Amino acid sequence: FLGWCAAVILAGAAAGLLGLTLAVLFERPAGVIRFLSYAIFLHGTIILAATAVIYRKKRLAALAALAGVMLLSLTAVRAFLLEPHWLEVNRYRIVAPKITRPLRIVVIADPQIDKIGHYEREVLRLAMAEKPDLLLFAGDYIQAFREDQQRLCREFNELLREMDIQTPLGAFAVRGNVDPLQWMEIFQDAGVRAVGETRSFDLGEVQLTCLGLRDSYRTSPVRYPPTGGRFHILLGHVPNFALGNGDADLIVAGHTHGGQLQLPWLGPVVTNSRLPRKLAHGFNVLPGGGKMIVSRGIGMERGYAPRFRFLCRPELVVVELVPGEEGATDERK
Structure with missing residues (x-):
């Protein structure tokens, strides 16, 4: 099971690195920032939520992952929904x-x-x-x-x-x-x-x-x-x-x-x-x-x-x- 989790994390990291490389080579700077924002707020939230489920029997790890989900979600709400027109x-x-x-x-x-x-x-x-x-x-x-x-x-x-x-x-x-x-x-x-x-x-x-x-x-x-x-x-x-x-x-x-x-x-x-x-x-x-x-x-x-x-x-x-x-x-x- 741990080996499977490690494989998923490594595959995700490799895909992210490949995507970032392609963005840097072929996108405008704004496109690179857009890619990074998706990686942090969308994929990061999904990974942390999945981590909380996977490690639900380990209370400390699950709580830390849920705290990360809450932090990213609240930051995204403020940054994308509230501040632009505040x-x-x-x-x-x-x-x-x-x-x-x-x-x-x-x-x-x-x-x-x-x-x-x-x-x-x-x-x-x-x-x-x-x-x-x-x-x-x-x-x-x-x-x-x-x-x-x-x-x-x-x-x-x-x-x-x-x-x-x-x-x-x-x-x-x-x-x-x-x-x-x-x-x-x-x-x-x-x-x-x-x-x-x-x-x-x-x-x-x-x-x-x-x-x-x-x-x-x-x-x-x-x-x-x-x-x-x-x-x-x-x-x-x-x-x-x-x-x-x-x-x-x-x-x-x-x-x-x-x-x-x-x-x-x-x-x-x-x-x-x-x-x-x-x-x-x-x-x-x-x-x-x-x-x-x-x-x-x-x-x-x-x-x-x-x-x-x-x-x-x-x-x-x-x-x-x-x-x-x-x-x-x-x-x-």
């Missing part, structure tokens, strides 16, 4: 000596829509309910197969137009790395200015520089007009550009999803950026003195990837810029 609204208060009145900025990053439903509508409703002075879209709006992209651009555009976006300082969008070539159609006549190449905008006491996708990947300093003492915001999709522009007053980016999978004490496992892991999500102060916010995004990786988040809830970012003296304390609510 939106968190994170508020950051930043003291800005260069402005004379409070300003509210809302950041929407990485929806990565492959269909539009209640969750996407609710996120936009919450964003507009904040009554922002400035609305920033940080890229990755649609992630779908080519035959669906045109339809989704049209549907997303209709949704934005329903929201009747009106903000005192405007609404701006930059391109993400998964967006289709016709991404600007999403924002046509919707009250949002889509910016395809690096360009600066004078918004009174604020200067906003929107980065083209290629420039957001670079770590060299961005060229922009003199700020004239205005509060300078740099908006880009991939946060790599923060490494060369730490003197900007505020850097806003997305792309990393906060790792989408975080582990206790480690944080994000993968960030797909050149930033150190601790800088790849949330609020940080850069060596040059500038503030940086990298949003975890409101969506998740789609396409060939498994649809999950773990210990990394989607977020809507709200930034409160308040006048104050240099050196005053910033805070997160």
Whole structure:
């Protein structure tokens, strides 16, 4: 009997190793992650359940196997069913000596829509309910197969137009790395200015520089007009550009999803950026003195990837810029 169990385990391990090798050779990275998630949460649960039955007369071994089944099942429920739509609204208060009145900025990053439903509508409703002075879209709006992209651009555009976006300082969008070539159609006549190449905008006491996708990947300093003492915001999709522009007053980016999978004490496992892991999500102060916010995004990786988040809830970012003296304390609510 024990020999039979060992043979089954070895056969399963060999099949898993063969499958992983084929996935690495012929699949995209997202496909490899999908394969591993199936191996852990589906096959792992089955094997542990079978182990509990086989060793039911050995109480300790059976209880340990059942505990493993419960742990994997609860983790799967949280990661695949709860967290992907468990939106968190994170508020950051930043003291800005260069402005004379409070300003509210809302950041929407990485929806990565492959269909539009209640969750996407609710996120936009919450964003507009904040009554922002400035609305920033940080890229990755649609992630779908080519035959669906045109339809989704049209549907997303209709949704934005329903929201009747009106903000005192405007609404701006930059391109993400998964967006289709016709991404600007999403924002046509919707009250949002889509910016395809690096360009600066004078918004009174604020200067906003929107980065083209290629420039957001670079770590060299961005060229922009003199700020004239205005509060300078740099908006880009991939946060790599923060490494060369730490003197900007505020850097806003997305792309990393906060790792989408975080582990206790480690944080994000993968960030797909050149930033150190601790800088790849949330609020940080850069060596040059500038503030940086990298949003975890409101969506998740789609396409060939498994649809999950773990210990990394989607977020809507709200930034409160308040006048104050240099050196005053910033805070997160």
